[in-house]
Amino acid sequence: SLAEIERIARDIEAVVSQLPGTRSAFADRVLGGKFLEITPDRGELARRNIDMGTFQTVVQSALGGMRLAQSVEGRERYDIILRYDRPFREDAGDLEGILVPTPTGAHIPLGDLAAITYAEGPPMIRSENARLTGWVFVDIAGRDMGSYVTEAREAVAAAVELPAGYAVTFSGQYEQLAEANARLAIAIPAAAALIFLLLMLHFGRLDRTLIIMASLPFGLIGGIWAVWLAGYNLSVAVAVGFIALGGIAAETAVIMLLYIDGEVRKAQPRTHADLFAAISRGAAMRVRPKLMTVFTLLVGLAPIFLTEGLGSDVMRRIALPMLGGMASTLILTLIVIPAIYYIRTGFQLSAGAETISDDAHPDLTEAKGDLT
Structure with a gap:
């Protein structure tokens, strides 16, 4: 109820x-709403031989009005409605004096045929x-x-x-947030899977792809700090900003990896010192382009935080993770990627050196076996 x-x-x-x-x-x-109720006395209506339809027609025409005809003026249409004048229907006492006709031609006051009272009810039913x-x-x-x-x-x-x-x-904005989170639960893993697939198609090697994917969290740290410092809560706009930041971080990491790979292939290092020098040269070639990329994004996104207007709050929440993530992406590109590459390639270099050493002294290996 x-x-x-x-x-x-x-x-x-x-x-x-x-x-x-x-x-x-x-x-x-x-x-809390106030309503005027007109409750017919069916016994009195039957005694007076008044039909219920007649009773309702009188009440309708007296209070609500009855449409008699329509006036046409050019393309305009106006209904012609007949009802009691306002002084005759101002309050419940006036309504009691409304006359209801009987089949015999007599007119009975409405107050004798119905109970007219005020009652509480809902102002609106939803x-x-x-x-x-x-x-x-x-x-x-x-x-x-x-x-x-x-x-x-x-x-x-x-x-x-x-x-x-x-x-x-719970409805309203929370319901919209729940629907958006359900969509993001599909969109974010799909975006990560798409990045992984494109990297695999580009490099054709699992180790290079895993280097990029393992380094992405370092690129997102700056965006997380920026959102926390600004006092923003996680929302759809913030999530979109992080997805864009992940794409930028992956792109710059791929370019850095390509430059390092090129220098390593050119140098063909045989020791860890040679490997370190080759990686350093490849990373140094990306310093100026990376700084230009960061500066361009800062200049492009900064005006969003200086403007006010419709949609500015949403745009700030999209741009802030990208803006804050540029600092950590810079560190990711210039430090983390070369370090991970050095560790991975260093292991391969050490394993290759041990294999070459074993092949170079087969007699010594056999002697060790005999002694054992």
Whole structure:
């Protein structure tokens, strides 16, 4: 019933008002409207031999009005409605004097045929999925929506008793956030898988692809710090910014790896010192292009934080992870990628040296076997 829905809404309002981060909570008043009820006395209508249709027609024409005809003026149409003048229907006492005709030609006052009273009712009836609903409007501040709704759901479940057939659902922006998170749960792994696939198609080697993929978290650290320092919560816009940052980090890491690979192939190092020198030369060739890339992105994204207007908040949350991630991406490209490459290739170089050493002294190897 509407009364029970209003009780539950008021209880929820009292519970969520006590939660940290609640700026305001207001339960929509389901009841509280004033209505004029005209209840016919069927016994009196039967005694007077008045048909219910006649009774309803009189009430309709006197209060709501009855459409008699339509006036046409060019392309405009105006309904011609007949009803009692306002002084004759101003209050309940005036309505009691409305005359209802009988088959015999007599006219009976409406007050003798019906009870005219004021009653409380809902100012508006809302429903969703063919079920009556009541709304509690909540504004939050200083908290992310996800954790707030989780705590609110637990608090409502513990403090509000729901009769059979009643349920509480969180809607509004939280519902949109849940739908977006469900889509991101597919989009983010798909983006990572696509990056992995493209790297494999480009390099054709698993070790090079794993070097790039393992270094991506270092590129995202700057974006995480920037979002935390700005006080932004994780949202769809922030997630889009991180996806873009991941693409930039992967792109710069690939270019760095190509330059290092080229120098290593040209030098053909046989010792760790030669390998270190070749990697250093390849990394040094990327210093100026990387600084130009970072500077270009900073100059391009900075104006977003200086403008105000429609959509500026969303654009800032997209640009901030990219802006903050440039610093960590710079470190990733110039330090982390060369270091990982050196460790990986150094192991291969050491393994190759041991194999060559064993092949160069077969007699010594056989002697060791005999002694054993």
